[in-house]
Amino acid sequence: MPSLFKYHFRSVFVRWRSSIATIIGLALVIAVFVMVQSLAVGIEKTSANTGDPRNLLVTRQGALAEATSVITREQFNIIRYLPGVELDATGTPLASGDTLIIINLPRRDGTGNSNVMLRGIAPTGKELRSQATLVEGRWFAPGQREAVASRRLANRFANLHVGGKFKTGGVELTVVGIFDGQRSAFDSEIWLDADEARGAFDRPDYSSMLLRIRSNEALAEIRRTIEADRRLKVKAVREVDYYKEQTRTAGPIKWLGNGLAIVMSVGALFAAMNTLYASVGARTREIGTLRVLGFRRRSILLGFLLEGALLAALGGTLGCAAAYVGWNGASAGTLGQETFTEIVFDFQITPVLIAKGIAFAVIVGLIGSFLPALRAARLPVIASLKAN
Amino acid sequence: MTIPGFVIKNAFRNKRRAALCVLSVAASLALLVTLLVILDFFINPPEDTGSSLRIAVRNKVSLAASLPVRQRTIIAKIPGVEALTCLSYFGGNYKAEKSTYFAQFGMEPDQLEAVFGEAKMPRDQLEAWIANRTSCIVGADTAKRYNLKLGDKFPLVGVIYPVDLDLTIAGIYKGTTDDRNVFFHQKYLDELLGDPGTVGMWWIKASSAEVVPGVIDRINAAFANTSAEVLAETERAFQMDFIAMMANVKSLIAYICSVVVFALALVSASTMSMAIRERIRELSVLKALGFRRHELFAFILAESFSLAAIGFIIGVGGICAAFASVDFSALSGGFLPSSLLATPRIIGIAALVAVGLGIVSSLAPAFSIARLSVVEGLKTLD
Numbered sequence: 219m220p221s222l223f224k225y226h227f228r229s230v231f232v233r234w235r236s237s238i239a240t241i242i243g244l245a246l247v248i249a250v251f252v253m254v255q256s257l258a259v260g261i262e263k264t265s266a267n268t269g270d271p272r273n274l275l276v277t278r279q280g281a282l283a284e285a286t287s288v289i290t291r292e293q294f295n296i297i298r299y300l301p302g303v304e305l306d307a308t309g310t311p312l313a314s315g316d317t318l319i320i321i322n323l324p325r326r327d328g329t330g331n332s333n334v335m336l337r338g339i340a341p342t343g344k345e346l347r348s349q350a351t352l353v354e355g356r357w358f359a360p361g362q363r364e365a366v367a368s369r370r371l372a373n374r375f376a377n378l379h380v381g382g383k384f385k386t387g388g389v390e391l392t393v394v395g396i397f398d399g400q401r402s403a404f405d406s407e408i409w410l411d412a413d414e415a416r417g418a419f420d421r422p423d424y425s426s427m428l429l430r431i432r433s434n435e436a437l438a439e440i441r442r443t444i445e446a447d448r449r450l451k452v453k454a455v456r457e458v459d460y461y462k463e464q465t466r467t468a469g470p471i472k473w474l475g476n477g478l479a480i481v482m483s484v485g486a487l488f489a490a491m492n493t494l495y496a497s498v499g500a501r502t503r504e505i506g507t508l509r510v511l512g513f514r515r516r517s518i519l520l521g522f523l524l525e526g527a528l529l530a531a532l533g534g535t536l537g538c539a540a541a542y543v544g545w546n547g548a549s550a551g552t553l554g555q556e557t558f559t560e561i562v563f564d565f566q567i568t569p570v571l572i573a574k575g576i577a578f579a580v581i582v583g584l585i586g587s588f589l590p591a592l593r594a595a596r597l598p599v600i601a602s603l604k605a606n
Numbered sequence: 607m608t609i610p611g612f613v614i615k616n617a618f619r620n621k622r623r624a625a626l627c628v629l630s631v632a633a634s635l636a637l638l639v640t641l642l643v644i645l646d647f648f649i650n651p652p653e654d655t656g657s658s659l660r661i662a663v664r665n666k667v668s669l670a671a672s673l674p675v676r677q678r679t680i681i682a683k684i685p686g687v688e689a690l691t692c693l694s695y696f697g698g699n700y701k702a703e704k705s706t707y708f709a710q711f712g713m714e715p716d717q718l719e720a721v722f723g724e725a726k727m728p729r730d731q732l733e734a735w736i737a738n739r740t741s742c743i744v745g746a747d748t749a750k751r752y753n754l755k756l757g758d759k760f761p762l763v764g765v766i767y768p769v770d771l772d773l774t775i776a777g778i779y780k781g782t783t784d785d786r787n788v789f790f791h792q793k794y795l796d797e798l799l800g801d802p803g804t805v806g807m808w809w810i811k812a813s814s815a816e817v818v819p820g821v822i823d824r825i826n827a828a829f830a831n832t833s834a835e836v837l838a839e840t841e842r843a844f845q846m847d848f849i850a851m852m853a854n855v856k857s858l859i860a861y862i863c864s865v866v867v868f869a870l871a872l873v874s875a876s877t878m879s880m881a882i883r884e885r886i887r888e889l890s891v892l893k894a895l896g897f898r899r900h901e902l903f904a905f906i907l908a909e910s911f912s913l914a915a916i917g918f919i920i921g922v923g924g925i926c927a928a929f930a931s932v933d934f935s936a937l938s939g940g941f942l943p944s945s946l947l948a949t950p951r952i953i954g955i956a957a958l959v960a961v962g963l964g965i966v967s968s969l970a971p972a973f974s975i976a977r978l979s980v981v982e983g984l985k986t987l988d
Binding site for chain 1: 853875877
C-alpha cells in the first residue's frame with residue numbers, strides 16, 4: 219500500500235503538464251472563496267474586537283443600532299447615578315451620553331460620497347473607550363468646533379487630516395487629531411464633543427449612553443434595575459455583546475462567497491475529471507501491471523481518489539497562499555447594514571478559513587476523481603496490458 | 607468525408623472529454639453572466655420612463671437626517687415642480703424577520719400616480735389605498751415572495767423609528783424597476799410618532815426634462831443657510847450616490863469577474879491541448895498526406911471553436927432560462943430583485959469571451975503541431 223501511494227504521489231509530478239492546469243484552476247477557485255470569506259471574517263472580527271467588558275451600553279428599547287436610539291437627558295441622569303457605576307478621581311460617574319450623527323462626506327479619491335459616523339462623546343467618553351489611542355495631533359477641546367478622526371477614515375475621506383476642515387449641518391469642524399481604533403468599530407468614526415454635536419445638529423437628546431460598572435455582580439444588578447424600571451424603557455447590554463451582534467453586513471458577502479465558490483467549483487470539477495480521465499487513459503497499461511502485481515480493485519480505486527485529493531490539496535494550498543499574500547490585512551470598506559455608514563475593516567485570512575479552503579478543495583478533488591477512479595478500478599486486466 | 611464533418615467527428619470522438627470540456631465552459635460562462643448581471647444591477651440600476659423627470663431632495667447632512675414638513679409649501683411653489691410627495695424610509699422588519707430587504711416608504715398616496723406613474727394597479731385598489739389611512743400597497747415581487755393577497759395584514763416592526771406599523775394591503779402594483787417596495791401613508795406614521803413635523807425626503811416630478819436643472823438649483827438655493835439645508839439631485843444621481851457607498855465591495859465583484867474569465871481560459875485551454883496531444887500521430891499522418899500547417903491549424907481552431915460555441919449556448923442559454931424561471935429573490939433571501947435580466951451587452955461580452963477562449967485554447971497545440979516533424983510525430987507512441 220505505501221508503494222501504491224508513492225506511485226500516485228509521483229504520478230502527479232511526472233504528468234505535471236496536465237496536473238498544473240487543474241492545480242491552478244482549483245487554486246483560483248479557492249483563492250476567490252477565501253478572499254470573499256475573509257471580508258466577512260474581517261467584519262466579524264472587527265465587531266468582536268470592539269468594546270470593554272466592563273462597559274454597559276444603554277439604548278432605546280427596540281433600536282437595533284445606536285444611531286437610531288434616543289436617550290433623553292432625564293434618562294441619562296437617572297441611570298448615571300445608579301449605585302454600581304464606577305466613579306472617576308473627582309467622584310463623578312464614568313458615564314458618557316453619546317450623540318450619533320450620520321454625515322455625508324466626499325471620498326479622498328474623488329469617487330463620490332459616503333456616509334460617515336460622527337460620534338459626540340462626553341469628556342469621559344475617551345476614558346471609557348481606551349482602545350482608541352491618539353496617534354497624531356491632540357484630542358478635541360469642547361466648544362471649539364473641533365473633532366478627531368480615525369486614521370483609517372482619514373485615509374479614505376477628504377479633509378480628515380490634522381488641520382483639515384469639513385462643513386456639515388451648518389457648522390464647520392476642524393480636525394485636530396487622528397486616533398487609531400486598533401481594528402475596532404471605532405476605526406469607522408469621527409469623534410467630537412457630545413453637547414456641541416447636540417447643539418450643531420439640533421438634537422435635544424442623546425442617542426445612547428456608555429457606563430463603566432464597578433464589578434461583574436454590579437453589572438448584572440444594574441442591568442436588572444434598568445430593565446425593570448418602567449419609566450426608562452431602555453435596553454442595557456454589555457458593550458462587547460452589542461458590537462458582537464453588528465455583523466449583518468457580513469451576511470450577503472458570505473452568501474456571495476459561497477455561491478461563487480459552488481458555481482466555480484462545478485467548472486473546476488469538470489476540468490479535474492477531464493485531467494484524471496486522461497491520466498487513467500494514458501496509464502491503462504500501468505494499471506494493468508499493478509493489478510497483475512496483486513493490487514486489488516479497491517486499492518486502485520483508493521489510489522486514484524488519493525491522487526485526486528492530492529492534486530486538489532495542492533491547488534487549495536496554492537489558492538490560500540495566493541489569497542494570503544495578496545490580501546491578508548488589506549483594508550476595505552463598505553456600507554454597514556446596521557450603521558448606514560461606511561465601515562472600515564481588514565481582509566482577515568485566519569487559519570480556520572485556510573483549513574476551510576483546503577477542505578473545500580479536497581472535497582472537489584474527491585468528487586472529481588471518483589468516476590475516473592472507478593473506471594481505472596474496473597479496467598479488465600488482460601485487455602489493459604495489451605493497450606498501447 | 608467533408609472537412610466540417612471531419613472537424614465535428616474529431617471534436618466529439620472522445621465523447622466524455624468533449625462533454626466535460628463543454629460543461630466546464632458552460633458553467634464558467636453561466637457564472638460570468640450571473641456576476642455581470644448582479645454587477646450591472648448595482649452599478650447601472652435600471653431606469654424607467656419617469657426617471658429623467660424625477661428629483662430627489664435629501665438633507666445635506668446625510669440621508670439619515672430628516673427634513674421639516676414646512677419645506678413642502680416652499681418647494682410646491684417653485685416653477686417647474688409638477689408634483690411632489692414626501693418619502694420617508696421606514697426600514698422596518700416584516701413580522702418576525704431579522705433582516706428585511708424590501709424597502710418601505712411613507713408617502714402621500716394621492717401623489718403616487720403623478721410622481722411614480724410607472725406603478726400600475728387597478729383603479730379601485732388605488733382608491734381603496736388613498737381612502738384607508740392604515741393601508742399600504744405592496745410591490746408584486748414582495749406579494750409573490752410572501753404569498754400575500756389584498757386585505758392581508760402586513761405588520762412592520764420599527765427599527766429606525768420607535769413604532770410598529772399595523773398595515774393592511776389595499777393594493778398590489780407592478781411596473782416599476784423594483785417591484786419589491788412597499789408604500790404606506792406618511793400620515794399614519796406621523797400619527798404614531800405624535801406629529802414630529804419631519805419627513806425623510808422630498809421626491810419631485812418636474813414638468814419637463816429641460817426645467818430639471820433649474821428646479822434643482824432653485825430648491826438648493828431656497829434652503830441654503832437654513833437649519834435644514836437640502837441637497838436636490840436627479841433620481842439617477844441619487845441612485846449613483848447610493849452605489850458609491852458600496853465602496854470596495856463593488857470593485858471586488860468586478861475583480862472576481864476577471865478571475866473567473868482567467869480560470870476558464872486556463873481550464874479549457876489545457877483540456878483542448880490534452881485532446882490534441884493525444885492525436886499527434888494522426889496529425890503527423892495528415893501532414894505526411896500533404897496538409898499544410900495552416901490547414902492543420904484551421905482544423906484545431908475549428909474544433910476548439912465548436913466546443914466553446916456549444917459551451918456558450920448551453921451556459922448562457924441555461925442561465926437565461928434560469929433567470930426567467932428561478933426566483934433569485936427567494937434564493938438570496940430577498941437580497942436580489944426577482945427580475946434579473948441578461949442584457950444584450952452582457953450576452954455579447956460572454957460571446958466575446960467564448961470566442962477568445964476558442965482562439966487561446968488552440969494556440970498551444972497549434973504551436974506544437976507547427977514545430978513537429980512528420981517522422982518524429984509518427985514515431986510517437988502515446
